Amino acid sequence: MSTPSAESRERSSRFVLSATAPAKPDRTTLDFLFDAIEKADAGDARALERLRECFPDVPALADSVSGLAYNAEASILVNVPPGAQALFRQQAANLRTDLREKGTGTALERMLIRRISLDYLASLQADQARALAPGETRSLELSRFYEHQADRAHRRFLASVESLARVRRLITPIAQINIAEQQLNVAGNVTTGKGNGSSGDAS
Numbered sequence: 001m002s003t004p005s006a007e008s009r010e011r012s013s014r015f016v017l018s019a020t021a022p023a024k025p026d027r028t029t030l031d032f033l034f035d036a037i038e039k040a041d042a043g044d045a046r047a048l049e050r051l052r053e054c055f056p057d058v059p060a061l062a063d064s065v066s067g068l069a070y071n072a073e074a075s076i077l078v079n080v081p082p083g084a085q086a087l088f089r090q091q092a093a094n095l096r097t098d099l100r101e102k103g104t105g106t107a108l109e110r111m112l113i114r115r116i117s118l119d120y121l122a123s124l125q126a127d128q129a130r131a132l133a134p135g136e137t138r139s140l141e142l143s144r145f146y147e148h149q150a151d152r153a154h155r156r157f158l159a160s161v162e163s164l165a166r167v168r169r170l171i172t173p174i175a176q177i178n179i180a181e182q183q184l185n186v187a188g189n190v191t192t193g194k195g196n197g198s199s200g201d202a203s
Contacts, residue, residue, distance in 0.1 A: 033051075033054070035047075036050050036051050036054075037051065069114045069117075069118060072118050073089065073092070073117075073118065073121060076118065076121045076122050076125055077089070077121065077125060079125075079129075080125055080128065084128070088121055088124050088125070089121075091120075091124070092117040092118075092120055092121050093117075095116065095117055095120055096113050096114065096116075096117050099113045099116065099164070100113060103168060104168075104171055104172070106171060108167055108171075109164065109167060109168070109171070112160065112163055112164040112167060113164065115160045115163075116157070116160045116161055116164060119153070119156045119157040119159075119160045120157055122153045122156065122157070123150070123153040123154055123156075123157045125153075126146075126149050126150040126152075126153035126154075127150055127153075129146055129149065129150070130146040130147060130149070130150045
């Protein structure tokens with residue numbers, strides 16, 4: 001039994017990407033993408049062209065491989081111990097879930113919720129950096145630096161929360177108006193139907 005060539009595997013992977021457009025890519029598809037990204041980063045023009053052809057066909061694949069927000073999370077937590085990283089990531093995920101459940105699901109809300117989670121992580125990281133370990137000492141200048149960094153992180157977090165609150169205040173009345181219009185249309189149709197039925201009975 002012959003082993004498929006690299007070219008045939010590439011054609012197969014591209015067929016999967018363009019023809020079936022899976023909502024959740026399988027392992028083979030992801031391996032193909034990771035390999036293409038690695039080669040493109042190393043200067044492989046053909047691999048870069050393959051990526052440019054794949055992503056427009058299935059835009060969601062880009063987020064499946066690695067999102068900019070995920071990379072931002074990794075940058076924020078790069079100096080945090082692995083155990084604390086896992087804890088902080090889960091807390092941020094819980095926060096995003098809670099905020100999404102109370103929203104209308106617009107793209108702008110999703111973007112702001114992601115922004116809030118990043119600022120939340122940065123705030124946690126700044127708090128951890130500011131705290132002194134048992135027996136640790138710092139100069140007054142260094143203590144002021146960490147205090148300033150933590151204050152800035154907190155202000156950014158509060159600003160992103162306020163932005164989401166403002167957007168939701170603007171979006172909610174529109175949603176309420178749309179629902180009210182739908183209810184009026186349904187009520188109007190019911191009334192019209194009853195009127196038609198009455199005239200038919202009378203005749």
